[in-house]
Amino acid sequence: MNPPDLLFRVDGIPPRRTLQAGRGAYVDGGTVRFYTKAGARAEAWQMLAEFRRQLPAGWTARKGAVRVQVELVYPATQKDRVTGEELVPHAVRPDVDNLVKSLLDSMTKAGVWEDDGQVAALSVRKWRGRRPRWAVFVWFEAPLPSPTVSAQGQLPGME
Numbered sequence: 001m002n003p004p005d006l007l008f009r010v011d012g013i014p015p016r017r018t019l020q021a022g023r024g025a026y027v028d029g030g031t032v033r034f035y036t037k038a039g040a041r042a043e044a045w046q047m048l049a050e051f052r053r054q055l056p057a058g059w060t061a062r063k064g065a066v067r068v069q070v071e072l073v074y075p076a077t078q079k080d081r082v083t084g085e086e087l088v089p090h091a092v093r094p095d096v097d098n099l100v101k102s103l104l105d106s107m108t109k110a111g112v113w114e115d116d117g118q119v120a121a122l123s124v125r126k127w128r129g130r131r132p133r134w135a136v137f138v139w140f141e142a143p144l145p146s147p148t149v150s151a152q153g154q155l156p157g158m159e
Contacts, residue, residue, distance in 0.1 A: 004137040014072040014134035015043045051110035061111045067121040069137040076128040087127040096124045
C-alpha cells in the first residue's frame with residue numbers, strides 16, 4: 001500500500017461526542033429552534049483546529065476521489081486487561097458512523113478536501129489501549145479495488 005498523502009496524528013483521547021448526539025431542540029414562541037450542546041461543539045472545534053494545525057503550509061482543498069482510514073484508540077479499562085501496546089476492540093459507544101460524520105465534516109471545514117462526498121472508501125477501527133490516540137490517513141485519487149463480478153453480472157453478496 002502506498003504511503004498516505006496526508007496523515008493526521010493526535011496523542012490523547014479520541015473524540016467521544018458526536019454532533020448528532022450533541023444536538024437538542026426547544027420551542028420558542030411556537031418556533032422550534034435547534035442547538036448544538038457545548039461539549040459536542042467544543043470537540044468539533046478541537047478536531048477542526050487539529051486538522052488545520054497539521055495541514056502542510058500552502059495546502060488547498062483537493063478535488064477527486066478520496067480514501068480515508070481512521071484509527072481510534074480509547075483508554076483501556078481495568079476489565080480490558082491490556083498490557084504494553086496491546087489493543088482490544090472497542091465495541092461500545094460512541095458509534096463509529098456518527099463519529100466519522102463529525103470527523104469528515106471537520107476535515108471539510110479545515111480545507112482538506114472540497115466536500116466530504118468525495119470520500120469513496122472509508123475504513124474505521126475503534127480500539128482500547130493503554131495509550132489513547134487517534135490517526136486519520138488520507139489518500140487522494142486513490143485507485144479502488146475493482147469489485148469481482150460473477151458470470152451473471154452481479155457483485156458477490158448482491159444476488
